[in-house]
Amino acid sequence: MSTKVKVAVVGASGYSGRELLRLLLLHPQAEIVAVTSRAHAGKPLVAEFPRWRGVANADSLTFVAPDIAALKAAGTQTAFLALPHGLAHEFAAPLLNAGIQVIDLSADFRLRNAALYEAFYGHPHPAPELLSQAVYALPELNGESIAGAQLLACPGCYPTSMLVPLVPLLRADLLENSPISVASMSGVSGAGRKESVPFLFCECNESVRSYGVPKHRHLSEVGQELDRAAGRHVRISFVPHLVPVNQGICTTIFAALREGITAGDVEKTLRGTYAGRPFVRLLGTNQCPDTKNVTGTNFIDVGWSFDERAGQLILMSAEDNLIKGASGQAVQNFNLAHGFPETTGLVLG
Structure with missing residues (x-):
């Protein structure tokens, strides 16, 4: 029986999403069960990223539209949100309500103060009730708060x-x-x-x-x-x-x-x-x-x-x-949150 954590990458077609896929496909403790992209829904992953042909389970993955029920049905335990700023909030609350851990690479949950978010991003924070739950996940400095956290906000680059x-x-x-x-x-x-x-x-x-x-x-x-x-x-x-x-x-x-x-x-x-x-x-x-x-x-x-x-x-x-400033740090946080050695899947990445 597999002990790997089942993960999904939401917004997998961007640069950070691409690097995240690379790291997770080769991660010994992660199994990618879903990759989402509105623009590429229905397209095989390796058709958009031919470099992953023959790597792990990449050939069996197809982009799907971002749908919480589908991610839940796939058995997702951790969802990485590799989305532009202002979009991650749409998925964070329903994913958390579905019992799925969220590791967000965007800026949506990095700030503790909704007024500060509005001052810098030009619009009210769409989910201020979640800000107090989010851990600002800079591993080297806030590592004690990361283990077991359900909403991790990865710092910017x-x-x-x-x-x-x-x-x-x-x-x-x-x-x-x-x-x-x-x-x-x-x-x-x-x-x-x-x-x-x-x-x-x-x-x-x-x-x-x-x-x-x-x-x-x-x-x-x-x-x-x-x-x-x-x-x-x-x-x-x-x-x-x-x-x-x-x-x-x-x-x-x-x-x-x-x-x-x-x-x-x-x-x-x-x-x-x-x-x-x-x-x-x-x-x-x-x-x-x-x-x-x-x-x-x-x-x-x-x-x-x-x-x-x-x-x-x-x-x-x-x-x-794209790595220490985004996807690699997200995987580092994933390791700490699940009790894996911090370097797992990252020594060469």
Whole structure:
């Protein structure tokens, strides 16, 4: 008798959904029983993604329209929602009511405050009654809340790249109460798999541009988690940039250390926080992370430096926006929620 967890991927045709399929098809403790897509309903999975021919049970899977009763009938125990922001809420409540665990990759349940959601997303939160149930599932920092949780809200890609370096330092009260500045660069896949002129090859190739200034949506969850870590309001400015690569995020953070705090204290705190955490690789002082070393993996690489001339701490991170910033982190949360080793299905992914 199989002991695998039966899983469904809702919204399986996007970039994050594609990576999620890759990880789950090869996951020794997961069995995909349903994949949904309104656009591809009735189409064999391997017709849309030929790369999965002959892999696990991919040949037997066909896209179906997203229907709660059908997912329940398939025996789904965990549903991954790889949907655009603003759509996941349609499925979360009925799935939970059907006794199905929800791991959401969108922003719909990351915020605890419905008013904050409306301020950043431009419309009232459609299911505010669920916000108090959701666990903000950044595994390295909120792991104790993930085991057994029924509604897991996976962090965004940019927030992961900022929170992993910053939260331990704020928890330890190492940073001055002055504005933190962040600049990030992301590959074009971060915009999703959709037809859009600004993201066509000729629009992106040989070009770098900033966007989302001064109020990128991810600032809402970053601010929420930084305030929670510091026990005070943390002022932060964030400028994202689009760069002509497929996948990867490189983030640089500028902050001020409290008087008497040294770069050695920063290193000690980071190493103490992430000792034994398999997917956070601390590179050390004056070591600059490179996206080529993390794309295709669930690792986040972190380096740091102290600029004595400017009196600034510089934190640097690199991750794959589709994996550690989305699908890989979702699988990592799945592992923790079900009591599997954290690295299951992710060591090479």
